[in-house]
Amino acid sequence: MKIGFIGLGNVGGKLSGSLLRNGHDLTVHDLNPDLVRGFVARGATAGESPAQMMRDCEVVITCLPSPAASDAVLQQMLPEVGPGKIWMEMSTTDEAEIRRLGPMVIARGGAAVDCPVSGGCHRADTGNISIFAGCDRATFERILPLLQTMGRRILHTGELGSASVLKVMTNYLATANLLTLCEAMVTMKAAGMDLGTTFEAIRISSGNSFVHETESQVILNGSRDISFTMDLVKKDIGLFQAIADRTGVPLEISPLMIDIFNDGIRRYGERAQSDDIIRRLEEATGLDIRAPGFPAEMVDDEAEEPGYEVVPPSRVALAG
CATH class of the missing domain: 3.40.50.720 (NAD(P)-binding Rossmann-like Domain)
Known part of the structure; x- marks a missing residue:
């Protein structure tokens, strides 16, 4: 073929x-x-x-x-x-x-x-x-x-x-998870918790997810390099919102996520890595959300x- x-x-x-x-x-x-x-x-x-x-x-x-x-x-x-x-x-x-x-x-x-x-x-x-x-x-x-x-x-x-x-639904869920992880890690840092310990607490608990095991690592490394940019996130969550609009579902979280990424694009540019969205909270708090021992990029070891x-x-x- x-x-x-x-x-x-x-x-x-x-x-x-x-x-x-x-x-x-x-x-x-x-x-x-x-x-x-x-x-x-x-x-x-x-x-x-x-x-x-x-x-x-x-x-x-x-x-x-x-x-x-x-x-x-x-x-x-x-x-x-x-x-x-x-x-x-x-x-x-x-x-x-x-x-x-x-x-x-x-x-x-x-x-x-x-x-x-x-x-x-x-x-x-x-x-x-x-x-x-x-x-x-x-x-x-x-x-x-x-x-x-x-x-x-x-x-x-x-x-x-x-x-x-189904694809845009999964990207919507992944983006929601990314945003809550950003809030969780910044809040734990503000509360005086060690970020490496925070990562493990999430990983071994009911708070764990695929997004945490991948994207949280490059966030904590500081590279934020997930090979996915903010403009693509905006496109995907916008497509999910369009499905909800067509089917008459009154979403509440989705519009807020779109607003957050619109703000991220205004600040950092369309081609900024999607995980750079945590910088909004870093700038608001003056905190540095990095920790030693985490990789700069994700590699599939399977x-x-x-x-x-x-x-x-x-x-x-x-x-x-």
Whole structure:
């Protein structure tokens, strides 16, 4: 199977790296020619354009920074879509947008999948990240080997668009957790607690979480380097708020989170690391939230493993 991959940024570069590392026939494209050259040096083929890649590949994967970018790329590919072609959208995007674009692909005889990832760039780098996939079951079966190469836990979420709904929900929860961890650590510092001890107290308690075990470490190191920027957080939590608005759910915490990140962007810039949001509290209190012994960046120390499908209990019950 010839695979095209468009978007070699923080996440896309790692996902496509897993495909290349595991021997797939890969053609790549990015607006940054240096990123493309790096992949060519490792054995990939440089794509000429999105249209050429859709014409020559069976599957084209996009992993782009915004719904507008995904739309622009798909419009270039669309004339080359036909029976047997698959578009896999791995960007974190608006479910309404994927439900608008996907049928354009399907109408030309192709298949469309929204398959965003969750679990951090460090796990994307090792192929151990989780992947959601929204599409019909037959298409899911066709792309499952690719998903199992790029990720470890694979969840078929249902119809096209369902994966994007769940993805922005998980990013909303992760952001809420990040903000409460920032408040917790600054408050503990103000109360005179040792931050290393605070980290362990959270880690071994009911307050623990994936976000704490990863992002709290780079916060305490001081690098705040989580390979995810404030503009992307704002986009993701805004997409979650849009779902709530469309469905008439009167959220209370979500609007406050959006306000906090708007303020963070005003202070530190759109491309500031998302974990820099703790600086708002550091500046307000004059406290330095750093501690020795924590890493500057997250590295997945688990061995790369073949992926597998995660089956929800409800589906197991129906099968039984």
